[in-house]
Amino acid sequence: MRYDLDDLRLFVAxxxxxSITAGASAVHLxxxxxxxxxxxxxxxxxxxxxxRERRGVRPTPAGxxxxxxxxxxxxxxxxxxxAVGSYTAxxxxxVVLVAGASAMHRLVPLALTxxxxxxxxxxxxxxxxxxxxxxxxxxxxxxxxGIVLHDEAGETELPIEPLSDDHLVVIGQAxxxxxGRSEMTYREAAEHPMVGLSLDxxxxxxxxxxxxxxxxxxxxxxxxxxxxxxxTLAAAGAGLAVVPRxxxxxxxxxxxxxxxxxxxxxxxxxxxxxxxxxxxxxALADHIHRAAAR
Numbered sequence: 663m664r665y666d667l668d669d670l671r672l673f674v675a676x677x678x679x680x681s682i683t684a685g686a687s688a689v690h691l692x693x694x695x696x697x698x699x700x701x702x703x704x705x706x707x708x709x710x711x712x713x714r715e716r717r718g719v720r721p722t723p724a725g726x727x728x729x730x731x732x733x734x735x736x737x738x739x740x741x742x743x744x745a746v747g748s749y750t751a752x753x754x755x756x757v758v759l760v761a762g763a764s765a766m767h768r769l770v771p772l773a774l775t776x777x778x779x780x781x782x783x784x785x786x787x788x789x790x791x792x793x794x795x796x797x798x799x800x801x802x803x804x805x806x807x808g809i810v811l812h813d814e815a816g817e818t819e820l821p822i823e824p825l826s827d828d829h830l831v832v833i834g835q836a837x838x839x840x841x842g843r844s845e846m847t848y849r850e851a852a853e854h855p856m857v858g859l860s861l862d863x864x865x866x867x868x869x870x871x872x873x874x875x876x877x878x879x880x881x882x883x884x885x886x887x888x889x890x891x892x893x894t895l896a897a898a899g900a901g902l903a904v905v906p907r908x909x910x911x912x913x914x915x916x917x918x919x920x921x922x923x924x925x926x927x928x929x930x931x932x933x934x935x936x937x938x939x940x941x942x943x944x945a946l947a948d949h950i951h952r953a954a955a956r
Contacts, residue, residue, distance in 0.1 A: 665706075667739065668689070668699075668778065669702070669703055669737075670698050670732040671689050671705060671866070672686070672689050672700070673685075673700065673711070673729060673732060674729055674733055675688040675689050676696070676700065676712070676719065677725065677726075677729040678880075679718075679733075679879045680718040680719060680720065680808065681718040681719060682697055682700060682712075682719060684695075684718075684727045685689075686688050686719075688950060691727070692771075695801055697763075697813070698949060700712065703728075706883060707728070708727075709722075709724055710722050710724070711724055711725035712725055713852065714953065716755045716946070719796070720838075723924055727775065729941065735782065740850075742816050744910055746847060746907075747808060752794070754784070754785075754918050754942070755786070756785035756797075757784060757786045757787070757807065757940075757942050757943055757946050758785070758786075758787045758789075758804065758805040758806045758807070759786055759788045759789075759805070759806065759807045759808070759898070759946065760789055760790075760795075760796040760799055760800070760805045760807075760808045761788070761791070761796070761809035761810075761862050762790065762792060762793060762796070762809065762810070762864045762865075763789070763790055763811040763859075763863055763865055763888075763889065764828055764864070764889075764906040764909060764928075764930075765829065765863055765930060766788075766907070767888075767889045767890070767909040769826070769908065769930070769950070769953050769954060770788060770809070770950075772786070772953035772956060773946070773949045773950040773953040773954075774786060774949075776949045776953065777945060777946050777949040780945070780949075781942070784942040784945070786946065791808075791810050791862075792814070793810040793815060793863040793864075794814060794865065796809075796933070797810060797816075797818055797820065797933065797942055798811050799822055800933055800934070800935045801935075801936070803935055803937065805935060805941045806934070806935050806939070806948070807928055807932065807933070807934055807943060807946060807947055808932075808933040808934075809825065809931070809932060810830075810927050810930070810931050810933050811868070811929065811931070812928065812929035812930075812931055812954065813928065813929075815931055815935060816935070817839075818933070819936070820932040820933050820934060820935070820936055821933070822931050822932070822934075823932045823933075823934075823938065823947075823951075824929070824930075825930040825932045825950070825954045826908070826930045826954035827928070827929055827930075828906050828927075828928040828929065828930050829906070829907045829908075829909070829917060829920060829921075829927050829928070830904055830905065830906060830907070830919075830921050830926040830927075831904070831905065831906075831907045831918050831920050831921060831926075832846050832868075832902055832903070832904055832916050832918075832919045832921060833852045833896045833897070833903050833904075833905055833910060833916055833917065833919075834902045834903070834919075835896065835897060835898065835899035835915065835916070835917070836897075836915045836916055836917050837917070838917060839902070840902070840917035840918070840919045841917055843917075843919045843951075844919070845910050845921070846919045846921060846922065846925075847920045847923055848869075848873065848877065848904070848920045848921060849877060849878055851902050851904065851921075852878040852880040852882075853878065853881070853904070854901070854902050855881050855883050855900075855901040856880045856881065856901045856902045857882065857883055857884055857885075857892060857895045857896060857900050857901040857905060858880070858882045858884075858885050858886075858892070858903065859885065859886060859888075859892060860885050860887050861885065861887070863887070863912065865889075865904075865905075866885075868884050869904060872923075872925035881899075883900055883901045884900070884901075889905055889906075889909050892905060893909070893910060893911075893913075893916070896916065897913055897915050897916045907920070916917075924931075930954065932947060932950055934947070
């Protein structure tokens with residue numbers, strides 16, 4: 663049997679409304695046209711699909727089966743249209759998002775996962791930059807959204823919104839020197855072998871800028887380019903590490919101890935370019951806020 667999608671939509675509407683008249687209205691057909699289509703469906707099936715009563719209609723067992731499968735077919739057709747439409751939609755410039763290394767580790771992936779899934783029609787270009795460079799790109803119109811640090815944002819006139827706290831913590835292998843500690847200063851952490859980020863990383867730059875002139879020189883056993891590697895090494899006992907708390911997953915083989923130093927509490931802000939935001943920019947900003955709240 664060959665079914666017409668418009669006929670299936672009509673039949674589903676008739677069953678749902680309990681009336682051919684109401685079903686016809688729901689799919690914007692005249693009553694005579696709808697009645698003819700229903701009769702044609704029954705002729706094609708070779709058996710009655712509806713029981714006509716004084717106050718409307720109800721489906722026969724065969725009609726109930728047809729309506730159930732028709733709903734599934736129509737839903738799949740809608741998904742098919744959406745999937746193909748995402749390729750045929752007119753191309754548009756991707757939303758440009760800039761952020762520092764800390765936000766890139768967890769916040770940005772969470773936001774992008776939700777955004778790209780909910781909006782197949784939009785694309786995003788992401789790049790990692792320190793706050794001053796991110797602000798420059800936003801001011802010059804080369805970026806649409808930026809996740810920046812409060813203390814480095816200065817007196818910018820760009821639209822800025824609070825996003826989340828980003829507290830630095832010391833991490834190390836479970837059962838090691840951090841066991842039983844509720845807090846620790848950087849000076850105490852530096853008394854032990856450490857692992858750290860590369861000298862050109864934004865987090866390493868932040869730490870070095872805020873250390874007092876007489877701060878102890880830490881012994882770094884190795885320097886690595888990303889937080890994932892750093893956390894893995896610390897969990898394995900290679901040394902202590904200073905990382906953003908939000909970047910640390912719950913791991914049974916890892917102890918976490920907050921830093922006491924005043925500079926260890928950083929704040930992330932969401933900064934927008936100074937122009938009217940598009941629907942795509944607004945949607946991505948909303949997903950960033952949702953990710954920050956998790």
